Amino acid sequence: xxxxxxxxxxxxxxxxxxxxxxxxxxxxxxxxxxxxxxxxxxxxxxxxxxxxxxxxxxxxxxxxxxxxxxxxxxxxxxxxxxxxxxxxxxxxxxxxxxxxxxxxxxxxxxxxxxxxxxxxxxxxxxxxxxxxxxxxxxxxxxxxxxxxxxxxxxxxxxxxxxxxxxxxxxxxxxxxxxxxxxxxxxxxxxxxxxxxxxxxxxxxxxxxxxxxxxxxxxxxxxxxxxxxxxxxxxxxxxxxxxxxxxxxxxxxxxxxxxxxxxxxxxxxxxxxxxxxxxxxxxxxxxxxxxxxxxxxxxxxxxxxxx
Numbered sequence: 238x239x240x241x242x243x244x245x246x247x248x249x250x251x252x253x254x255x256x257x258x259x260x261x262x263x264x265x266x267x268x269x270x271x272x273x274x275x276x277x278x279x280x281x282x283x284x285x286x287x288x289x290x291x292x293x294x295x296x297x298x299x300x301x302x303x304x305x306x307x308x309x310x311x312x313x314x315x316x317x318x319x320x321x322x323x324x325x326x327x328x329x330x331x332x333x334x335x336x337x338x339x340x341x342x343x344x345x346x347x348x349x350x351x352x353x354x355x356x357x358x359x360x361x362x363x364x365x366x367x368x369x370x371x372x373x374x375x376x377x378x379x380x381x382x383x384x385x386x387x388x389x390x391x392x393x394x395x396x397x398x399x400x401x402x403x404x405x406x407x408x409x410x411x412x413x414x415x416x417x418x419x420x421x422x423x424x425x426x427x428x429x430x431x432x433x434x435x436x437x438x439x440x441x442x443x444x445x446x447x448x449x450x451x452x453x454x455x456x457x458x459x460x461x462x463x464x465x466x467x468x469x470x471x472x473x474x475x476x477x478x479x480x481x482x483x484x485x486x487x488x489x490x491x492x493x494x495x496x497x498x499x500x501x502x503x504x505x506x507x508x509x510x511x512x513x514x515x516x517x518x519x520x521x522x523x524x525x526x527x528x529x530x531x532x533x534x535x536x537x538x539x540x541x542x543x
Contacts, residue, residue: 243359243362245274245286246286246289246290246293246294248273249286249290249298250290250294250296250309252266252269253298253307253308253309254309256308257308258310259306259308260301260304260306260307260308261306261307261308262304262305262306262307263280263283263305266278266283266307287307289366292366293362293366296309297309297310356417357400357402357417357420357423358393358400358417360423360425361390361393361402361417361423362393363425364390364425365390365391365392365393367425367429368429368430368431368432369390369425369426369427369428369429369430370387370388370389370407370426370428370429370430371387371388371390371404371423371424371425371426372385372386372387372388372423372424372426373385373386373388373402373415373420373422373423373424374386374420374421374422375415375419375420375421376419376421377419378419383421383422386406386407386408386409386415387406387407387408387426388402388404388405388406388407388415389404389405389407389430390402390403390404391403391404391405391412391432391433391436391438392404392436392438392441393417394414394438394442394448396448397447397504399416399417399418400416400417400418401414401415401416401417401448402414402415402417402420403438403441405430412450413450414448414449414450443478443479444456444479444498444499445499445500445502446477446499446500446501446502446504447502447504447505449500449502449504451500454500454501454502455500456498456499456500457498457499457500457501457521457524458496458498458520458521459497459498459499459501459518459520460483460494460495460496460518460519461476461494461495461496461497461509461516461517461518461519462491462492462494462495462516462517462519463491463495463512463515463516463517464490464491464492464493464515465492465493467493467512467515467516468482468493468495471495475497476495476497477498477499479498479499480495480496480497481495481496481497482494482495483495483496491516491517494519501523501524501527505524506524506527506528507531509524509528510528510531510532510535
């Protein structure tokens, strides 16, 4: 699979989303394809693309046998929902539009750069689609040189402006997480592998924060309180999928409480510290003390207030 093939998948999905519940027949699809790509669109190619789109994005292009028209059912949910498929479609669509309009929109569009996604993401999704092993040269931040590893690419995950590969490392004989920005070289091998039954990357990290594998630590119930103003941001962008708002108890400067359940790690502590005095950890005591300790270290670094 090449990058341009991904662009065709995205174009096809967007075409059916625009068509809505009425859908399109094969002649209409072919006409739109010729206008956009300048080539004919054989029925067999359309069938192959439908199959690939369902496998990669989980989006099914159905055929209404009563009208012989094709459509994506509940297409508004696909384009506007918060499902992973919608995120992938929107991400690739935006990147495609930015590339097309780069010259005309120079200086008018700004997006945050995630270098690792640009270089390796498409190649990894190719390997994942075909269940092929990848050989990577990986260099940790703490290492002087890279090492060659053979990995079964189970999933990719984005967190904190970085893309990660989640897969089984044959050298380590264990599940591992690799930052794509630390991968120096990658090659998709012909050797295949079998995916574990019912593997789901969301379930794997459901009770973890960030990309820490659920090893050793147990998830804890965490209670936070914050101001009404800060709570508006947390409602729109929760700290964790498990986050729930609790009934208010009194007024005060931080009347809004949230609870979430996850494993405590350094990434979570640093994230909580980033809120400064706008957010307070109420429980557990161990996390409250860890956040307080980091704040005290920061105060010591800057010295007493003048």
